[in-house]
Amino acid sequence: MKSVAIIGGGITGLTAAFNLQQRGVPVTLYEGSERVGGVIRTVHKDGYLAECGPNTILETSPLIGQLIRDVDLESRQLYTDPAAEKRFLVRNKKLIELPVSPLAFIGSRLFSWRAKASLLAEPCRKRAAGDLEENLADFVRRRLGVEFLDYAINPFVAGVYAGDPERLSVKHAFAKLYDLEQRYGSLIGGQIFGARERKRRGAISKQNAKKISFDKGLQVLTDRLGEKLGEQVRLNHSVKRITGDPEGWSIDFENAGITTTSTHSSVLLALPAFRLADLEIHCQNKRVDLSLLSQIEYPPVTSVVLGFRSQDVSHPLDGFGVLIPEVEKFNSLGSIFSSALFPNRCPDGHLTFTSYIGGTRSPELALKEKDEIVRLIMEDLRVLVGLSGEPTYTHCFCWPRAIPQYNVGYGKFKMLMEETEKRAAGLFIGGHCRDGISLGDSILSGYNAADRIGKCLDLK
Numbered sequence: 001m002k003s004v005a006i007i008g009g010g011i012t013g014l015t016a017a018f019n020l021q022q023r024g025v026p027v028t029l030y031e032g033s034e035r036v037g038g039v040i041r042t043v044h045k046d047g048y049l050a051e052c053g054p055n056t057i058l059e060t061s062p063l064i065g066q067l068i069r070d071v072d073l074e075s076r077q078l079y080t081d082p083a084a085e086k087r088f089l090v091r092n093k094k095l096i097e098l099p100v101s102p103l104a105f106i107g108s109r110l111f112s113w114r115a116k117a118s119l120l121a122e123p124c125r126k127r128a129a130g131d132l133e134e135n136l137a138d139f140v141r142r143r144l145g146v147e148f149l150d151y152a153i154n155p156f157v158a159g160v161y162a163g164d165p166e167r168l169s170v171k172h173a174f175a176k177l178y179d180l181e182q183r184y185g186s187l188i189g190g191q192i193f194g195a196r197e198r199k200r201r202g203a204i205s206k207q208n209a210k211k212i213s214f215d216k217g218l219q220v221l222t223d224r225l226g227e228k229l230g231e232q233v234r235l236n237h238s239v240k241r242i243t244g245d246p247e248g249w250s251i252d253f254e255n256a257g258i259t260t261t262s263t264h265s266s267v268l269l270a271l272p273a274f275r276l277a278d279l280e281i282h283c284q285n286k287r288v289d290l291s292l293l294s295q296i297e298y299p300p301v302t303s304v305v306l307g308f309r310s311q312d313v314s315h316p317l318d319g320f321g322v323l324i325p326e327v328e329k330f331n332s333l334g335s336i337f338s339s340a341l342f343p344n345r346c347p348d349g350h351l352t353f354t355s356y357i358g359g360t361r362s363p364e365l366a367l368k369e370k371d372e373i374v375r376l377i378m379e380d381l382r383v384l385v386g387l388s389g390e391p392t393y394t395h396c397f398c399w400p401r402a403i404p405q406y407n408v409g410y411g412k413f414k415m416l417m418e419e420t421e422k423r424a425a426g427l428f429i430g431g432h433c434r435d436g437i438s439l440g441d442s443i444l445s446g447y448n449a450a451d452r453i454g455k456c457l458d459l460k
């Protein structure tokens with residue numbers, strides 16, 4: 001039976017490997033570090049649970065639930081507390097609830113009357129020419145107005161991409177928004193008419209999707225996938241070079257300073273763009289050059305988990321968290337009210353936040369010393385949630401290259417990955433730099449890659 005090499009043991013590679021294994025295909029997963037999970041990393045200490053990377057999976061596709069069932073984790077899966085549905089934004093240094101119904105929108109203090117009135121005209125505004133690649137900020141200014149850009153889209157983009165709406169491509173980073181305008185001529189109209197089609201496809205909109213974690217954090221899922229793959233996982237195997245010829249693909253990997261080669265019929269690369277760019281790839285004696293991918297921007301982000309005594313915070317923390325518009329001039333991008341979302345994230349009588357600092361907004365702040373970062377976050381929390389005491393727990397984790405920015409011009413990177421797959425038979429590329437940055441996107445990317453590999457191997 002033909003074997004498949006999966007390179008990269010983040011959620012994308014693990015999902016693809018597990019799915020192929022379920023279909024009876026021999027797989028070997030090569031992971032360069034000492035653990036699987038990639039950016040999913042949960043730390044347990046002093047009664048606190050800290051997520052260093054992602055916090056929740058948005059259940060936007062039935063395949064996410066299927067994966068959780070298939071690895072027998074249904075009983076350990078948690079949905080966020082329904083009492084923590086509110087999302088807060090900041091205006092004039094105060095937390096204001098994001099309105100989610102037309103009535104709440106009309107009554108909200110988040111937007112001026114002029115901004116609200118201008119939204120009514122959105123369905124009448126002309127759609128952009130299909131061939132224009134617009135940045136998100138121009139798109140929002142044109143369709144919704146500058147106040148929506150400053151107080152809704154800018155903080156939202158900071159929360160998802162840690163990115164800059166002036167540079168992110170609406171077509172590549174927010175393809176669904178782009179499609180709504182192209183297909184329905186209006187975002188509001190598209191939301192209404194698109195709901196029926198989403199229902200037919202079984203897709204769930206991001207606003208309505210449930211948010212998932214596990215009793216001991218997100219790493220439960222990647223640890224379990226690693227366990228299911230068992231001996232097929234090769235940790236500390238950093239792949240350096242891959243070579244394709246009519247017989248298959250040779251993988252050169254380094255383990256404990258020694259380079260060894262193994263051969264497989266197909267290879268899936270499930271790596272960050274900056275690692276793809278470094279790989280030496282040859283196919284039929286020709287170089288496959290992915291060095292262009294090193295131009296994809298990955299700004300640094302530091303996640304900061306802080307614990308406090310409950311009485312030291314005056315805000316009720318009755319929501320998911322707070323996102324901060326750049327115009328409000330705080331240090332951080334936003335904070336998740338982690339202990340309001342899931343049980344057992346901190347000791348009794350305490351609460352915990354997960355805050356993010358850096359991104360394209362202020363990359364230099366993510367790289368400061370830990371004590372200075374904690375000071376900056378506490379400065380924000382004092383104003384935003386009425387924090388008074390000192391932390392009972394602190395955990396910082398810096399991602400020097402956190403999240404790929406799907407900026408204007410991203411199409412050339414996607415095209416390079418697609419063309420490479422077409423030209424180099426048996427070589428596949430998946431993951432967050434090709435198929436979308438969320439965990440849901442990465443899980444679907446793993447499933448889709450497994451399907452493409454299955455077709456190539458002629459699996460039923």
Ligand SMILES: Cc1cc2nc3c(=O)[nH]c(=O)nc-3n(C[C@H](O)[C@H](O)[C@H](O)COP(=O)(O)OP(=O)(O)OC[C@H]3O[C@@H](n4cnc5c(N)ncnc54)[C@H](O)[C@@H]3O)c2cc1C
Nearest residue numbers: 008010011012032038039053054055239431432437438439
């Ligand atoms: C701080 C942060 C917060 C986030 N929050 C959320 C969130 O709340 N919700 C959400 O949906 N998404 C979130 N995301 C995004 C999401 O977590 C990622 O997009 C997703 O996990 C990417 O998975 P991946 O498998 O594609 O890549 P990765 O997780 O980057 O995995 C790639 C793997 O490849 C390995 N590797 C690299 N080079 C080699 C080599 N040469 N040989 C072998 N192995 C190699 C790496 O060690 C790594 O394990 C967040 C991301 C970050 C950084």
